[in-house]
Amino acid sequence: MGEKVMQKGVSVIVMDERDHVATALRELQPGEAVTCEVAGATRAVAVSQVIPFGHKVAIVPIVEGDHVRKYGEVIGRATCGIPVGSHVHVHNIEGIRGRGDQAASAK
Numbered sequence: 001m002g003e004k005v006m007q008k009g010v011s012v013i014v015m016d017e018r019d020h021v022a023t024a025l026r027e028l029q030p031g032e033a034v035t036c037e038v039a040g041a042t043r044a045v046a047v048s049q050v051i052p053f054g055h056k057v058a059i060v061p062i063v064e065g066d067h068v069r070k071y072g073e074v075i076g077r078a079t080c081g082i083p084v085g086s087h088v089h090v091h092n093i094e095g096i097r098g099r100g101d102q103a104a105s106a107k
Contacts, residue, residue, distance in 0.1 A: 016072030
């Protein structure tokens with residue numbers, strides 16, 4: 001029940017329906033279309049940048065200042081707008097864990 005089953009040929013994975021990003025299971029190339037399942041629906045994403053293996057790709061538009069979720073957990077805050085299909089990494093999100101001035105707002 002609720003268990004994720006990996007299918008052959010899957011390029012990205014989303015673990016929680018609240019996630020803003022998918023994790024690349026291989027290097028993704030600009031112009032490539034990938035699909036992911038979110039809350040039982042298949043979502044297509046056009047990759048706009050190289051996404052290295054293990055890195056994140058935006059599956060929804062992310063607004064500057066928004067909390068970014070991966071695996072259902074807040075992993076940081078967007079430092080700029082991030083369009084769907086873009087690489088999400090340290091160049092466009094900042095960590096907020098360990099910051100006492102913002103810890104309560106991340107919940």
